[in-house]
Amino acid sequence: MNAVTTSTSPEPAAAEPAVPAQFTTPVPPGLAWSDALNLSMPVMDQTHVAFVDLLAQVQTAEDADLVGRWQTLVEHTEDHFGQEDRWMAATGFAPGSCHMTQHAVVLKVLREGLQLGQQGQFWPIRQMAHELTLWFPHHAQTMDAGLALHLKSVGYDPVTGQLAQPEALPEQAISGCGGACSSSDQNHDKPGSADASADAASEAEEVQAVGGAA
Ligand SMILES: [Fe+2]
Numbered sequence: 001m002n003a004v005t006t007s008t009s010p011e012p013a014a015a016e017p018a019v020p021a022q023f024t025t026p027v028p029p030g031l032a033w034s035d036a037l038n039l040s041m042p043v044m045d046q047t048h049v050a051f052v053d054l055l056a057q058v059q060t061a062e063d064a065d066l067v068g069r070w071q072t073l074v075e076h077t078e079d080h081f082g083q084e085d086r087w088m089a090a091t092g093f094a095p096g097s098c099h100m101t102q103h104a105v106v107l108k109v110l111r112e113g114l115q116l117g118q119q120g121q122f123w124p125i126r127q128m129a130h131e132l133t134l135w136f137p138h139h140a141q142t143m144d145a146g147l148a149l150h151l152k153s154v155g156y157d158p159v160t161g162q163l164a165q166p167e168a169l170p171e172q173a174i175s176g177c178g179g180a181c182s183s184s185d186q187n188h189d190k191p192g193s194a195d196a197s198a199d200a201a202s203e204a205e206e207v208q209a210v211g212g213a214a
């Protein structure tokens with residue numbers, strides 16, 4: 001009987017992937033504002049200060065507040081990235097340049113996290129928040145730093161949108177990261193530019209990995 005009973009029993013359900021324990025509860029903020037993140041461009045820096053604060057609010061949120069705070073962070077990031085994309089478009093970057101592309105990839109993942117959270121899965125948001133604490137300093141110190149230098153080099157005022165030195169704009173649209181990623185940026189090379197291309201690729205992979213994990 002035992003053999004019959006065993007052979008007709010339904011297959012056991014596949015085990016759910018284990019949720020990493022560190023992504024099940026609020027944690028202290030993993031990223032704090034510091035001078036190392038300051039790019040000496042007040043509008044950009046103020047936006048980044050707010051990003052760091054909103055990210056801390058997500059990491060410290062109880063489940064009841066988590067999705068709402070994540071949504072606030074996602075909406076802020078839409079404005080944050082949109083603002084930088086507009087500055088790039090106004091100063092000679094080609095549509096789809098690598099910095100813009102990374103913004104799009106990251107936002108896609110963050111929105112996927114929001115969808116999962118709205119369906120009651122909270123740990124992907126907590127994992128994404130952790131990954132953002134690693135990703136953001138890298139992004140700010142490479143792509144955003146390169147953009148800030150580029151904006152200053154062409155005399156672009158991000159508050160008024162005025163361009164003081166239009167003659168300094170690149171002759172060819174920039175497809176890289178403001179002198180950081182592309183051979184077409186020869187007129188806009190910046191110190192450390194060789195590393196930024198690899199950085200861009202690895203950053204995108206990191207964030208996509210978070211999306212895949214969810
Ligand atoms: Fe930024």
Ligand SMILES: [Fe+2]
Nearest residue numbers: 084139143144
């Ligand atoms: Fe950026």
